[in-house]
Amino acid sequence: MSIFHTTQRIGEVVSILPQASEILKEFRIDFCCGGHRPLSEAIKEQDLDEKLLLSRLENAYEEAKRLNDQVDYREMTSSQLIDYIVGTHHVFVKRVLPEISELTATILRVHGPSHRDLFRVHKLFHTLKTELEQHLIKEEEILFPMIKLYEDEPSDDLYKNMKETAVETEEEHEAAGDILKELREITADYSVPKDGCGTYRRTFETLEELEADLFQHIHLENNILFQRLGVGLNEKQKTV
Ligand SMILES: [Fe+2]
Numbered sequence: 001m002s003i004f005h006t007t008q009r010i011g012e013v014v015s016i017l018p019q020a021s022e023i024l025k026e027f028r029i030d031f032c033c034g035g036h037r038p039l040s041e042a043i044k045e046q047d048l049d050e051k052l053l054l055s056r057l058e059n060a061y062e063e064a065k066r067l068n069d070q071v072d073y074r075e076m077t078s079s080q081l082i083d084y085i086v087g088t089h090h091v092f093v094k095r096v097l098p099e100i101s102e103l104t105a106t107i108l109r110v111h112g113p114s115h116r117d118l119f120r121v122h123k124l125f126h127t128l129k130t131e132l133e134q135h136l137i138k139e140e141e142i143l144f145p146m147i148k149l150y151e152d153e154p155s156d157d158l159y160k161n162m163k164e165t166a167v168e169t170e171e172e173h174e175a176a177g178d179i180l181k182e183l184r185e186i187t188a189d190y191s192v193p194k195d196g197c198g199t200y201r202r203t204f205e206t207l208e209e210l211e212a213d214l215f216q217h218i219h220l221e222n223n224i225l226f227q228r229l230g231v232g233l234n235e236k237q238k239t240v
């Protein structure tokens with residue numbers, strides 16, 4: 001799946017990939033004051049090579065991801081890890097959910113009559129979507145601010161609160177994992193039938209990308225962040 005599209009605002013491109021600023025500079029695209037404009041506008045106005053620009057951005061994104069993969073997350077403070085999770089995984093989920101929603105609806109309309117499983121795929125995905133949307137809000141607005149506060153001012157009360165919320169959060173991770181498992185079963189590991197079109201393929205590819213991203217995302221939260229704080233599902237409550 002491509003990360004960058006010409007319909008994106010220039011500022012959005014830089015917020016996804018800070019290193020994009022260097023590439024934009026090279027192409028003489030103004031990403032500060034002109035950040036609200038879609039990329040396509042600058043391309044058209046300056047008669048730029050769209051293909052080249054997009055491929056440069058995609059390559060830089062892959063490179064940044066590769067470098068990120070080498071990061072030792074355990075060396076980050078909890079606040080740093082939270083910022084990393086929100087800046088990469090939450091951003092990804094928020095971008096991809098509406099896209100898959102449209103894709104699953106499209107293939108349901110076109111292929112649903114001959115592939116009835118797509119009704120279940122559509123429903124399961126939308127359950128996952130609603131749950132994840134609430135889940136991200138819970139983390140960003142309740143749990144993560146609590147953890148950040150706890151880092152500076154630990155207290156028994158705050159720990160108790162944090163623990164309760166983290167346990168709830170971890171249960172939600174399990175529920176998401178169950179839906180992903182069922183989706184994989186129904187689609188026979190996301191295999192596209194012979195009469196499936198390009199959109200069918202793209203839908204399954206994007207669902208698979210969401211699955212891979214969620215696995216890494218949940219791993220960072222459950223196994224590094226919550227475990228370090230002693231607030232995981234399987235950990236006994238402690239006193240500070
Ligand atoms: Fe998260």
Ligand SMILES: [Fe+2]
Pocket residue numbers: 135139169173218221
């Ligand atoms: Fe989470």
